[in-house]
Amino acid sequence: MVEPGSTSWGESAPVAVRQSSLRERNLAAIVAAVCRADVPPSRADLATELSMTRATAGRLVDELVAARVVDEVDRSQGGRGRPAKGLLPGTGIVGLGLAVETDRLLVRAVDLRGRVIGQRDVPSGPRDAELVLDALAHEAREVRRGLQGRRLVGVGVAVPGIVTDDGRLRRAPNLGWNDVDVAGILASVGGRYPVQVANEADMAALLEAQPRPGRPGPWSDFVHVSAAVGVGGAIVSGGRVVAGEHGAAGELGHVCVDPSGPACGCGSTGCLEQYVGIRALAEVSGLPRERVAEGLAAGAVAGDPRCLAAVEQVTHALSVALASVVNVVGISSVVLGGHLTALDVATIESIRSRLDARVLGSRWKPVQVRPARGDQTAAATGAAHRALADVLARPAAWV
Amino acid sequence: MVEPGSTSWGESAPVAVRQSSLRERNLAAIVAAVCRADVPPSRADLATELSMTRATAGRLVDELVAARVVDEVDRSQGGRGRPAKGLLPGTGIVGLGLAVETDRLLVRAVDLRGRVIGQRDVPSGPRDAELVLDALAHEAREVRRGLQGRRLVGVGVAVPGIVTDDGRLRRAPNLGWNDVDVAGILASVGGRYPVQVANEADMAALLEAQPRPGRPGPWSDFVHVSAAVGVGGAIVSGGRVVAGEHGAAGELGHVCVDPSGPACGCGSTGCLEQYVGIRALAEVSGLPRERVAEGLAAGAVAGDPRCLAAVEQVTHALSVALASVVNVVGISSVVLGGHLTALDVATIESIRSRLDARVLGSRWKPVQVRPARGDQTAAATGAAHRALADVLARPAAWV
DNA sequence: CGTGATTAGTTCGATGAGTGAACTTAAGTC
DNA sequence: GACTTAAGTTCACTCATCGAACTAATCACG
Structure with a gap:
């Protein structure tokens, strides 16, 4: 899961590159451009965008079409010259x-x-x-x-x-x-x-x-919180998920919210998971575990005191834990996933503003928080x- | 701080690469190999290591020598065939x-x-x-x-x-x-x-x-703590210093140790800086600020109760704050710099073992802690x- | 309806960087 | 002093991209 080269200084090449690497690289460039395009680009569009010649783009595209990595589609939408054949990521x-x-x-x-x-x-x-x-x-x-x-x-x-x-x-x-x-x-x-x-x-x-393979979503740098029974997380930098030394980066569930808090199964105390994990929220809110996701925000809006307490707990714990994360990794956008996707707008704004207060660079660049787009799968x-x-x-x- | 135009080859290419990029890349590979070598390599050594031909290695080295980026030195250390000319990073x-x-x-x-x-x-x-x-x-x-x-x-x-x-x-x-x-x-x-x-x-x-330009030190992945009046930090991953979205990664000084702790200038409370910054340690230990670095460990070893308290404060705060960092970024080695370089071995081991207890993956890979090698400059x-x-x-x- | 303008795509020789094999150089070995 | 070994160099070859000319397909206009 380690995808190489986030923002970096002096990278060093381990081995020499040969002429074939050149072709490999340009094939990848074409595929990437096709995947991230809003409308199916033509060979000529690709040549312009990637600053290669039409000759090169054409040849590489032909190979990719033959391999079914990209598909040709009709893109007859009027216009002057010869109509272009549009290119889309292959369905094969x-x-x-x-x-x-x-x-x-x-x-x-x-x-x-x-x-x-x-x-x-x-x-x-x-x-x-x-x-x-x-x-x-x-x-x-x-x-x-x-x-x-x-x-x-x-x-x-x-x-x-x-x-x-x-x-x-x-x-x-x-x-x-x-x-x-x-x-x-x-x-x-x-x-x-x-x-x-x-x-x-x-x-x-x-x-x-x-959201689509090879196609970047709205944010390319963010901290992603995946909350369920356990609370996990990941760091996305430059559009890539960064894994630590041993694929264990982003263990947000065990960031310390309060050292004198409840003991956690991991051996530490006061971990984030003890405040925003499903079990903890079910207990505080009185909701059954499977209903925490949808029920919490609704209960809080309706004024249920236990749900309000649970929401306050989530807000507090997330703002403390994420502030550390944001300060450490220098990424000021947060995406909340899992059952946190269902938090209401006011709660999310409350988390955001409390984060702002704790984050060093927020005066320069305010923290952003949004729910995840993905569903529970x-x-x-x-x-x-x-x-x-x-x-x-x-x-x-x-x- | 993000280096311009240094996208590496694995990732999606924004533009096509041409033949000249190939040469650029291989020149960089040669320089990198020369810098990281233990003994001055010959052109033939480089060709083998980088899996290019002697012809290519020779030509590229000649260019680098002409530009004084690498120097040729005599490496007459006996052996059969034609003696190799050793290559070292250029002094020019x-x-x-x-x-x-x-x-x-x-x-x-x-x-x-x-x-x-x-x-x-x-x-x-x-x-x-x-x-x-x-x-x-x-x-x-x-x-x-x-x-x-x-x-x-x-x-x-x-x-x-x-x-x-x-x-x-x-x-x-x-x-x-x-x-x-x-x-x-x-x-x-x-x-x-x-x-x-x-x-x-x-x-x-x-x-x-x-420690030398282009030459990797003993660890390629670690969290670096720079402590002085302010407490900063940096994350090194794959031998590279990673900068956040806005060059603000590694702000360890404002990781929360205890949300009910003292107020910090950053607007938050209980930040690491309030526990291990020079001002805080001077106050607790009773030492003048400029003597904290050398005096603290000595005072603690000598049994001075205020120095002992300061050392305990450092140990506690670092183990809490760094546990979060290690869990989040998934890097399990820590280098202590600035005035923390002078901590005694027992204190460092104490920090290490307390970290182990708080880090999720420590059973699989124990946390490592060492003082920095660099001096105060x-x-x-x-x-x-x-x-x-x-x-x-x-x-x-x-x- | 035909001619010209325009743009997409293709063909083909030129360029440049790496390859491989043969050659040269400078030692050590017997 | 002839032979062996390894480093470095030379040169014809390969291959991917470039540049320019060429072909194809559509629209615009008279």
Whole structure:
């Protein structure tokens, strides 16, 4: 999940580049431009935008069309000269996104245009890892069967825990799993393509950063909070999800809100998760766990004192915890996901203004806060995007 | 602080690359390899390491030698065939590092081998920005005069405050400066080369990340704490200092240790700076400010109750604040700089173990803590490295 | 309805950077 | 002193991009 090179100083090249890298790079540039365009660009548009010649753009596009990475469409919208053939991300390339959650398993097949081609949601419980993953693999194969000749290019898996580079899930408290070789167990689903495993918060953040594959969302730098039973998070910088040394960046759930607060399962005290996790909010608000998401804001607006207390708790804890995060990573926009998506406008503005008071640079650049756009299955869709990201980064491997 | 035009190859390309970019890139690869090598490599060594042909390596090296970016040295150490000419970073290329601190101005001229060619330290006070910067420019010109035919390739300036991309210092509380165009005022020092302005903590962290220009230090991922009157910090990831959206990453001084703690000048409460800044420690320990650095550890070891209290305060505050940072950015190594460099081994181990208890991934990968290697002028030397970083990143511009 | 203007896309020789193999240079070895 | 070894150099070749000329398809205007 480590995507190289956020804002950086002196990068160093580990190996020399050859002429073929040049072509690889320009193929990627074309694909990226096609994905981020608002209207299907022509070969000539691409040549202008990327400052290459029409000759080069034409040749590269032809290769990508042959590989079905981009599709040609009619773009007859009048105008002077020869009508252009529009280019769109190919529908023949799909990525598979899987998600293991505490109570369900999700599968999404998404094409390069971001359209969901196939999906599957099944309930699950906190059982043995092998059993759960085998069930997930079964569902994934079912979805894969319905792809009808499209090319599967990779599999992404979102899991609620810390993942290491080799695709092992080190620890997932809410599943009770330790050291599970997720990538290995699910390898058969991907066939000869790699299975990319990452934290569900990172996958959801990827979807938030690019609502369509390769297409940047409104913000390119933000802190993403994924709140459910556990509270996770991710940092998006320059449109890329940044992972730490061991893929464990963005563990917002264990930022300290108050050192004298309640003990947390992680061994620390007063962690954010103890204030805004579903369990904590259910207890304070008196709502059943599954109704916290929708019920909280409504209850508070209706004046229910327990819901008001819960909302105040969320506001306080988030503003304290996120202020530290914003100061440390220097990113002043925050996206609230999971059950926090449903917070009402007034609460969000209240979090924002309290953050402003605590953030050093806010006088210069005010903090921004917004709810996430993704739905409650963002992690699975994001995982599919993660699978497709390999094609976007190195399309040469698929032509 | 975000380096212009240095997008790396993995990520989506904004523009196409041409054949000349290929050469630029490989020149940079050669320079990087020469800088990070333990013994001066030959052209053949470089060809092997970078997997290019001897022909290519030879041609590119010749260009770099002509431009004095690398020097040829005799490496006659016996052996069979034709003796190799060793290659070292050029001594003819120097970067100028300036630092504005609360009580002094520093100038360092450093060559590509990391040797200090010229330096100047003068006392200063918190006066008008124009006056102080003019004095600094004067000192810098004096140092520049002593360069004797070497090529000055850039100027870096370390300042104690938040800096925006355009080289303006937005706010420097301990200098009482607001919105000062540092790059503009010092432009004359750099001649036709840009003046790179950044936070002193970032500059010091750069020196910690690369003790010699282009040569990585022992750790490539760490959180760097720069403690003085103010407490700053920086995040180093993959050997690079990461800047936030607005160059304001790593503001560790304003991570919240205790929301019910003392009010901080930043508008928040219980910030780290209120516990480990020089003023706070001087007050608790009873030591005069200028003696806090050396006196604190000694006093604590000697059993002085006030020093013991101060050390306990440092230990507690750092372990709480850094735990959040480590969890959020997923980097589990910490370097303590500024007056914290002088903490005794036992205190550092105590911070480390308390961090371990609060960090989610510590069971998998224990937290590491060490004092910084740089001296109290790290920011100025780091600023010189910053100036040289442009040559390392794009040597083609200098050949 | 035909001619010209205009823009998209294609073809083809030129350019420049890396490749590979042969050649030259400067040692050490027997 | 002839042979071996390895570093460095030379030169013809490859390949991706460039530039310019060419072809294709549509609109505008008389």
